[in-house]
Amino acid sequence: MKTNKWVASSQHLYRWLLHLYPKTYRTIYEAEMFHLFTDQCREAYKQRGRLGILFLWFRTLIDLGITVIREHLIDPHSKVGLLEAVPNAPLPWKGVLLVLIPGLVFFVSQVVQLTSTKDWYFLAFYRAGYFLILPVLLVWWLTRRFPVWGFVPLGLLYATLLDYSQRLQLESLPIIGWWSTHEALELFGIKMRTYTWRDLFASTLCLILLGILIRYGLQRGQISRSARRWLGMYALLFVLRIVVAGYHSWGWWVFPEDARKYLFETALWYGYDSLPFLLLVFIGMLFARKYEGFSFLVLLGYLLPTIIFGRYGAWSDYLPFYIVSVAVLAYRFIVALLAPIWLVRAASVPSRQRAAAIPVAIAILCQLSLNLFHWNFLEMTRLDYVVNVWGYLMTAAGLGLAVALYLPAEKDSTVLSPPELAAAAE
Amino acid sequence: MPHTSSSLVPGQPLTPAVFHILLALADGDKHGYAIMKDVENQTAGRLKLGPGTLYGTIKRLLAASLIMEIDERPDPELDDERRRYYRLTAVGRKLAMEENERLTQAVKAARSKRLSDNSLS
Numbered sequence: 001m002k003t004n005k006w007v008a009s010s011q012h013l014y015r016w017l018l019h020l021y022p023k024t025y026r027t028i029y030e031a032e033m034f035h036l037f038t039d040q041c042r043e044a045y046k047q048r049g050r051l052g053i054l055f056l057w058f059r060t061l062i063d064l065g066i067t068v069i070r071e072h073l074i075d076p077h078s079k080v081g082l083l084e085a086v087p088n089a090p091l092p093w094k095g096v097l098l099v100l101i102p103g104l105v106f107f108v109s110q111v112v113q114l115t116s117t118k119d120w121y122f123l124a125f126y127r128a129g130y131f132l133i134l135p136v137l138l139v140w141w142l143t144r145r146f147p148v149w150g151f152v153p154l155g156l157l158y159a160t161l162l163d164y165s166q167r168l169q170l171e172s173l174p175i176i177g178w179w180s181t182h183e184a185l186e187l188f189g190i191k192m193r194t195y196t197w198r199d200l201f202a203s204t205l206c207l208i209l210l211g212i213l214i215r216y217g218l219q220r221g222q223i224s225r226s227a228r229r230w231l232g233m234y235a236l237l238f239v240l241r242i243v244v245a246g247y248h249s250w251g252w253w254v255f256p257e258d259a260r261k262y263l264f265e266t267a268l269w270y271g272y273d274s275l276p277f278l279l280l281v282f283i284g285m286l287f288a289r290k291y292e293g294f295s296f297l298v299l300l301g302y303l304l305p306t307i308i309f310g311r312y313g314a315w316s317d318y319l320p321f322y323i324v325s326v327a328v329l330a331y332r333f334i335v336a337l338l339a340p341i342w343l344v345r346a347a348s349v350p351s352r353q354r355a356a357a358i359p360v361a362i363a364i365l366c367q368l369s370l371n372l373f374h375w376n377f378l379e380m381t382r383l384d385y386v387v388n389v390w391g392y393l394m395t396a397a398g399l400g401l402a403v404a405l406y407l408p409a410e411k412d413s414t415v416l417s418p419p420e421l422a423a424a425a426e
Numbered sequence: 427m428p429h430t431s432s433s434l435v436p437g438q439p440l441t442p443a444v445f446h447i448l449l450a451l452a453d454g455d456k457h458g459y460a461i462m463k464d465v466e467n468q469t470a471g472r473l474k475l476g477p478g479t480l481y482g483t484i485k486r487l488l489a490a491s492l493i494m495e496i497d498e499r500p501d502p503e504l505d506d507e508r509r510r511y512y513r514l515t516a517v518g519r520k521l522a523m524e525e526n527e528r529l530t531q532a533v534k535a536a537r538s539k540r541l542s543d544n545s546l547s
Contacts, residue, residue: 029481029485032458032481035509036462040477059476062476067478067482
């Protein structure tokens with residue numbers, strides 16, 4: 001049969017598009033689908049000419065878009081990388097590309113923010129978390145599996161919601177607004193202020209959830225000796241930060257009778273600042289049983305929108321813009337692109353531990369160095385430095401805890417897994 | 427997750443694509459294009475299956491043993507050997523009949539509530 005030019009072009013294009021289907025599916029149905037499409041093309045052209053071909057393409061592209069996604073989601077071979085990950089094996093590149101999408105959004109918007117006056121970064125910073133989680137939830141709902149590339153959006157959403165809750169104007173809310181601003185309310189003899197209530201509620205909630213998760217982790221043998229050491233380190237840094245900051249900020253040596261109040265408020269303030277991150281580390285532990293080191297991606301998602309604006313950062317008033325730009329881009333490149341790729345492509349536990357620790361440590365140093373310049377120009381005291389650097393030390397301790405929880409170097413002899421516990425009981 | 431479509435959950439209504447493909451094969455073996463044309467005729471052009479939907483559904487019907495691929499050719503002289511032919515299995519026929527029964531009941535219920543064109547006249 002003589003082939004029309006339009007039909008022939010459509011055939012070429014469709015043959016090329018068929019490559020979008022999973023390989024296993026293509027092996028069986030590629031030729032059949034191609035023949036069927038050819039028949040459709042010929043008939044469409046015969047009936048309505050070029051317009052018929054255009055209408056056919058309109059229908060076919062919709063069909064192709066939906067079925068390509070569906071076949072990838074249910075293909076047993078495609079699941080590795082797109083939905084699941086083999087522990088201690090590199091994630092296939094198709095999965096890596098999906099993991100990188102949130103990081104690319106942040107990296108590109110950061111470049112735009114540094115090179116123009118466009119505020120894309122702020123759009124990414126405040127809104128990306130809400131949108132990037134949608135495909136993850138959709139896939140989770142359709143397949144009943146949490147996709148491995150959903151960890152970064154999950155961490156990002158957590159950070160976005162946390163930021164939102166910390167900015168929330170409680171006074172504007174009904175009932176809570178009145179309750180939180182009612183000056184007569186006291187707790188343990190301490191007059192409560194609006195944000196003391198907020199900090200108290202958030203810190204208490206975090207502590208309760210942390211308690212539940214730690215108990216769960218202990219029962220399932222997931223908290224190794226090394227993880228306990230890191231947790232102890234985090235707790236120690238937390239307590240010391242409260243004591244030092246409380247002493248420094250409020251100067252209770254002047255009014256010893258107010259010491260209790262200042263300490264209480266400082267503890268709540270830093271509790272709301274530090275405990276949510278620790279809670280996220282333990283939420284990641286829930287995924288670690290199945291996904292092991294890939295769970296670390298949750299924390300990379302959390303670190304993604306860290307406030308490091310560049311053009312609008314306060315340090316840009318004191319530092320040459322190119323230095324700020326280099327530091328900001330280095331930070332963003334490491335957290336958004338380098339660390340995720342290194343982490344998911346690492347093939348063993350030790351290399352994955354390095355992939356989790358080294359890039360993030362460098363990224364934190366990037367941000368710390370910028371902040372040190374900034375604080376230097378603010379003429380801060382030595383104690384100010386200590387209190388501020390403390391926050392970074394706590395983040396580092398939290399990340400160390402995550403590495404110990406998600407990527408245990410070797411099986412801890414003091415921790416028994418549930419089957420071993422059952423055997424020991426017998 | 428089992429490799430069957432959510433549209434083939436036992437006891438659940440079939441999707442239009444699944445039902446009409448089973449229906450297309452009820453009166454004889456057909457290849458993909460013939461199934462597609464048959465579905466179009468059954469539904470007066472309302473349901474036009476694209477190649478992806480058609481073969482994706484066929485794949486799931488084969489996995490659930492509702493249809494089978496056959497080697498026989500109805501007329502080897504006229505037919506393209508590259509085409510694959512499909513046949514309805516006994517299980518597939520039973521499922522199509524159950525779905526037909528369910529739809530008949532639904533139409534009956536709709537008529538009793540004066541929701542169909544016939545009941546209005």
